[in-house]
Amino acid sequence: MQRATRSFALALYAAMAAMAFGSGGASTSAQAAGTEKPFKWPASFVVLGNGYPHPGDVCRRLGESAATANYLDHMAMLVGCPGPRDSAAVRAIVEHQRRARVVGEADGVTLISISTEGAQTSSQNGHPPVKESPLSASGTLPCERGNGQIRTMCKFGVVHHSDRSTTVVVYWPDGTTRAIFFAVNGRVMGTAASANDQPTPGDTLTSKHAGINLISVGNERYEIEDTILSGG
Known part of the structure; x- marks a missing residue:
């Protein structure tokens, strides 16, 4: 009887230890995910504003620099998103703005050109949207x-x-x-x-x-x- 009781106690201790280890591992993973560093924009870009299309977003409007000179268009604005062209931030812009298209990648940033032609067409609610003028x-x-x-x-x-x-x-x-x-x-x-x-x-x-x-x-x-x- 004592042997059976001791075996049960050892099994219970092992199960509790495994649960504690698993919980600690999950906590460590969560902490690692929470300490992910924000993207640091390379000095090769002239970054404008504090987020595109909304303040706080990871993408930014880009000005003229050596990295963007071949992609600037006087009838479009240029937007950069950290990461590859299949990232969630890039897809969110390209899939929801019909005038947006990926034109290249440089220094870890995907470049998106957004045409400003026809930007003053009326919206569905009857109010004309604000035209986003290109930076010259x-x-x-x-x-x-x-x-x-x-x-x-x-x-x-x-x-x-x-x-x-x-x-x-x-x-x-x-x-x-x-x-x-x-x-x-x-x-x-x-x-x-x-x-x-x-x-x-x-x-x-x-x-x-x-x-x-x-x-x-x-x-x-x-x-x-x-x-x-x-x-x-």
Whole structure:
């Protein structure tokens, strides 16, 4: 009787140990999955915004650089998604946007060209969708916040419109944007939070020195060279 009891106790202990080991293994796997590092964009790309098509998404709009020069089109915008062309992020864009197509891969990023032609056709609910204008140039420019408290270089994108006016979209490191609208003569018509908003004069002050437009919007400061507006 004692031998049977001892055998049962040993079997029960072994079963409990196996369950504990299995639980520990699952916990380790979950922790490993949770510590996956976010994708670090290579320096070969000019990354714009904080996610495409929605803020926080892994894909990004891309500006002009050595890695994208062969894929830029003035009638399309270029989007990059980390990973191969069959990744979930790429499929989500290509399968849901009929004007999107994969055009190449570079440095671990799949490149997607999205045509902007016909983007103002009416939607099913009767409201025309916002047209996404293609960027004709990109780079960095001096920007400042808080009366000199934060001075850095911000990425920007330029849109040249058919009426010869120009919109410069500045991308702050925290993901917010500032759109500055210029008339044909280079005068600032107004600013907005994004290029799709209507420009308003607001508390905007402008001056020019040695071919550089010095623009103040509240506590924000921007230095935009004339060559950016002319495309030179």
